[in-house]
Amino acid sequence: MKIVACIKQTFDTEAKIAIGGDGQISDEGVNLIVNPYDEFAVEEAIRTKEKDGGEVVVVTVGGDKAQEALRYCLAMGADRAILVNDPALAKADSRAVAVTLAKLLSEKEAGFDIVFTGKEAVDDGAAQVPAQLAERLDLPLANVATALTISDGKATATREIDGGSEDIEFALPAMVGAQKGLNEVRYPSLPGIMKAKRKPLDVLSLADLGLGADDVAVKVEMVSAELPPARQAGQRLTGEVDEVVAKLVQLLKDEAKVI
Amino acid sequence: MALNFDMTEEQEILRKSVRGFAEREIAPVARELDAKEEFSLELTLKMGELGLFGMFVSPEYGGSGLDYVSYIIAVEEIARVDGSQAATVAAGNSLGIGPIYYYGNDEQKKEWLPRLCTGEILAGFGLTEPNAGSDAGNSKTNAVLDGDEWVINGSKIFITNASAPNTGVIIVQAVTGKRPDGRPEMSCILVPAGTPGMECRPMHGKMMWRASNTTEIYFSDCRVPAKNLLGKRGAGFHQMLATLDGGRLSIGAMGLGGAQGAFEKALRYSQERIQFGRPLFDFQAIQFKLADMAMEIELARNLLYKACWLRSNNRPFSKEAAMGKLYCSEVMGRVVDQAVQIHGGYGLMQEYDVERFYRDQKLLEIGEGTSEVQRLVISRSLLQ
Numbered sequence: 001m002k003i004v005a006c007i008k009q010t011f012d013t014e015a016k017i018a019i020g021g022d023g024q025i026s027d028e029g030v031n032l033i034v035n036p037y038d039e040f041a042v043e044e045a046i047r048t049k050e051k052d053g054g055e056v057v058v059v060t061v062g063g064d065k066a067q068e069a070l071r072y073c074l075a076m077g078a079d080r081a082i083l084v085n086d087p088a089l090a091k092a093d094s095r096a097v098a099v100t101l102a103k104l105l106s107e108k109e110a111g112f113d114i115v116f117t118g119k120e121a122v123d124d125g126a127a128q129v130p131a132q133l134a135e136r137l138d139l140p141l142a143n144v145a146t147a148l149t150i151s152d153g154k155a156t157a158t159r160e161i162d163g164g165s166e167d168i169e170f171a172l173p174a175m176v177g178a179q180k181g182l183n184e185v186r187y188p189s190l191p192g193i194m195k196a197k198r199k200p201l202d203v204l205s206l207a208d209l210g211l212g213a214d215d216v217a218v219k220v221e222m223v224s225a226e227l228p229p230a231r232q233a234g235q236r237l238t239g240e241v242d243e244v245v246a247k248l249v250q251l252l253k254d255e256a257k258v259i
Numbered sequence: 260m261a262l263n264f265d266m267t268e269e270q271e272i273l274r275k276s277v278r279g280f281a282e283r284e285i286a287p288v289a290r291e292l293d294a295k296e297e298f299s300l301e302l303t304l305k306m307g308e309l310g311l312f313g314m315f316v317s318p319e320y321g322g323s324g325l326d327y328v329s330y331i332i333a334v335e336e337i338a339r340v341d342g343s344q345a346a347t348v349a350a351g352n353s354l355g356i357g358p359i360y361y362y363g364n365d366e367q368k369k370e371w372l373p374r375l376c377t378g379e380i381l382a383g384f385g386l387t388e389p390n391a392g393s394d395a396g397n398s399k400t401n402a403v404l405d406g407d408e409w410v411i412n413g414s415k416i417f418i419t420n421a422s423a424p425n426t427g428v429i430i431v432q433a434v435t436g437k438r439p440d441g442r443p444e445m446s447c448i449l450v451p452a453g454t455p456g457m458e459c460r461p462m463h464g465k466m467m468w469r470a471s472n473t474t475e476i477y478f479s480d481c482r483v484p485a486k487n488l489l490g491k492r493g494a495g496f497h498q499m500l501a502t503l504d505g506g507r508l509s510i511g512a513m514g515l516g517g518a519q520g521a522f523e524k525a526l527r528y529s530q531e532r533i534q535f536g537r538p539l540f541d542f543q544a545i546q547f548k549l550a551d552m553a554m555e556i557e558l559a560r561n562l563l564y565k566a567c568w569l570r571s572n573n574r575p576f577s578k579e580a581a582m583g584k585l586y587c588s589e590v591m592g593r594v595v596d597q598a599v600q601i602h603g604g605y606g607l608m609q610e611y612d613v614e615r616f617y618r619d620q621k622l623l624e625i626g627e628g629t630s631e632v633q634r635l636v637i638s639r640s641l642l643q
Contacts, residue, residue: 033275072272187276187283190310190323190333193269 001054002112005045005078006101006133007038009062009069010123023224034069037118040178043185045116046077048150055079057109061089061097067201074196075188081199082109086206088213094128096216101129102136103209112173114155119144119177130177140170143177270329277333280309281340289341292470293615296463299470300424303347307378311337311348316360320368321376327567331512338516339523342619343470345516349509350419350471351375355382358430358447358502362490367449371428380427385415385450385476386499393632395432395499400478402433402448407485409433409448411456411478417626421474422459426452429459429476432495445495449487456481467619504577506627507584508570511563514587514623518559518594521616522552525598532603539601548597559583559590578640585633588623595620 011017012031020026034042045056056078060066063085070081084100092100105112115137120127134141142148142157146165149156156169160179188196206212235251237244252259266274284305292299306312314330316322330352338345356375359367359382374380391398400413411433415421421429429450436444450457462473490498526549529539539545563586566579595617599606606613624630 068268068271071268072275075272075276187280187309188272189276189308190273190314190325190329191318192310193272193276194318194323194325196272197269 001048001052001114003045003048003054003056004105004109004112004115005038005042005056005058005073006115006117006129007042007058007060007069007073008035008118008121008123008129009033009060009066010035010121013122017227019225019227024222025225032065032069034072035118035121035123037120037122037178037180039118039185040180040182041116041118041176042073042076042078043183044148044176044178045114046186047183048114049077049079052150054113057082057112059101059104059109060084061092061100063090067203070201071196072188074199074201075193076186077188077192079199081201083201083203084206084209085203088206088216091218091221092216093218093220094126094132095219098129098132098136099216100206100209100211101133103211103215104204105133105137108204108209113153114150114172115139115175117175117177119179130175134175137175140174141177142168142170142174144179145176146179146181148176148182266328266332269325270332273325273329274332274336277309277311277336278339280305281337281344285337285344286340289343289470290609290612290615293341293343294469294609296465296469298347298423298461298472299344302344303381303423303425304378306337306344306348307376312351312378313356313360313372313376314352316356316372316376320360320372321374322356322360322372327508327571328564331508331563331567334509334512335516335519338513339520341470342513342517342616342622343468345513346419346468346471346622347381347423349506349513350384351378351381353506353509354384354502355420355430357505358384358489358498359428359449361501362447362494362498363449364490366486367489371449374427378425380425380452381420381423381472383418383421383426383429383474383476384502385418385421385429385431387417388414389416393629396443396445396496398432398434398445400431400433402431402435402446404435404485405482408482409435409485409487411448411450411481411483413478415474415476417462418474418476420472421476422461423472426459426472428452429457430489431476431478432499435492435495438493444493445499446492447489447495447498448483449489450481450483454481454483467622503627504580505570507580507633508563508567508576510623510627511559511566511580511583511587514584514589514591514620515556515559515563517616517620517623518552518556518587518591521591521595521598521613522549522556524611524613524616525549525552525594525601529601545601548601552594552597555590555593559587563587578637581628581633581636581640584623584628585630585637588620589630591616591620591623 012033015030018026049056058073058078058081061084117130144160145157147158153172313322314325318324334349388398402409402411431448434443435446438444458477459474532539563583566583569576598613605611
């Protein structure tokens with residue numbers, strides 16, 4: 001089996017978000033991790049290989065720092081990694097990422113049996129790439145999957161839906177969007193970390209894929225970013241019960257506007 | 260521009276991995292294992308699976324072939340969450356695996372290292388005796404060659420990992436004769452667990468490291484083949500000193516990691532706990548404590564990593580190892596003291612982890628060379 005896992009490097013979920021002088025979210029001093037949902041995808045990819053044999057290729061679109069995220073996946077047990085790094089992708093939106101990955105997977109890395117992604121990335125929470133990529137690759141997509149079995153070129157997945165879950169069956173090649181619960185993610189073992197040093201990690205530009213800056217021109221642009229307003233201090237009402245109640249009712253009406 | 264504080268990519272990944280493992284697997288059970296004074300075979304095997312044993316051993320014997328800084332980062336990250344498990348790992352590597360890897364012959368390495376490196380078995384380092392602690396040169400356990408067997412008599416005490424369910428072998432330092440200068444000849448001998456004549460009893464009632472395994476050992480006419488001698492006859496004292504030099508780095512890592520863990524807990528608590536209508540952190544008295552803690556931890560880390568760097572680059576590191584061990588353990592002492600202080604009454608309760616960190620710290624000033632012995636080692640080096 002040729003197994004692909006698509007990942008995104010994101011902020012640590014405990015990172016403090018700060019807006020830089022340019023009005024954009026600053027990544028200075030922020031600990032970067034593999035998007036937690038993508039970790040489920042990589043784990044499932046490795047488990048699939050451990051069961052059925054084959055090769056796990058991890059791919060991402062990102063800057064220089066994204067190499068560490070890929071190396072982390074190699075240390076977990078993936079076989080090789082590809083980073084698409086291009087200045088034209090610096091402000092890539094979901095569509096640009098889907099276009100890039102689709103081109104990579106339909107040409108240079110064609111011939112895969114299954115593609116895993118996380119159901120969404122924890123940074124922008126857009127949850128766009130799995131569906132857009134599946135559409136571009138013309139593949140069935142089992143998104144928000146919490147269980148998966150593969151046998152004889154067919155797969156069965158359990159996926160979360162409104163108010164419950166459904167089991168679906170589909171033929172390979174296909175895509176699976178991983179949800180929490182799909183598996184328990186392993187930590188890279190120390191021998192695994194040492195082995196990862198010698199595994200191939202290729203860096204490709206858009207030109208290497210036969211794409212130009214126009215192909216990935218953004219449709220969505222971040223105009224500005226602002227932090228949620230700081231929580232206001234509460235008010236303490238003191239005095240006789242009647243006064244306090246009257247005041248409270250008045251405040252609920254006029255200030256909080258809830259009654 | 261030779262000075263460089265960047266970690267390698269592998270070291271960054273290793274820290275993330277071990278930290279994640281410690282938080283997921285160790286943190287949820289640490290308090291209970293401490294309360295029950297229980298060694299966890301399950302956790303030991305999981306730590307083995309992650310590759311926490313045999314980190315600096317070459318892959319040909321089943322290790323990971325990591326540098327010493329990486330090893331120390333791993334111990335630091337375990338100690339950040341729990342001292343007992345860090346003790347199992349640090350002693351397992353520095354005291355158990357180290358001597359066999361550095362002084363064993365090929366046959367001994369092939370026999371023991373692959374299983375030691377997976378955590379399937381553990382090795383204990385039998386040095387301290389009831390009447391020979393800091394005065395290790397005065398140990399009395401003796402081994403006499405009788406035909407092609409060593410016959411061992413005597414006793415050892417406070418030996419880590421020597422009576423765990425998966426203890427496989429004990430490295431025993433014994434007097435094997437007299438040197439020409441009249442002083443005792445010391446040698447190290449490998450005694451497989453279960454050898455008749457060797458009795459290993461777990462020690463209980465400990466103040467600290469309660470979930471790690473500590474043992475007293477009695478030898479009465481315990482016989483092992485002559486070939487179980489580790490390295491050269493008479494090399495035992497030197498092997499012990501060199502092993503302790505390396506061991507000091509891992510004790511330093513336990514101090515550093517423990518200090519980091521206690522500091523983080525105190526910092527978080529200071530932001531959550533409200534007194535006089537404000538979080539504790541709003542009070543300068545608390546801010547200054549945390550500032551001092553952060554500064555001392557930074558200093559401790561720089562010193563310890565430098566000592567590891569010296570070792571990794573095959574430079575003399577004895578003085579820096581002693582300084583690192585001494586400073587890191589004393590920094591943890593000051594940090595846990597203030598961490599409990601910041602927690603107030605709750606800090607005295609087992610429900611809050613700083614209570615355990617406070618107890619676990621004390622060993623670091625005593626084990627593998629007391630703070631006083633470290634000062635001796637450092638001061639001797641000043642006149643060289």
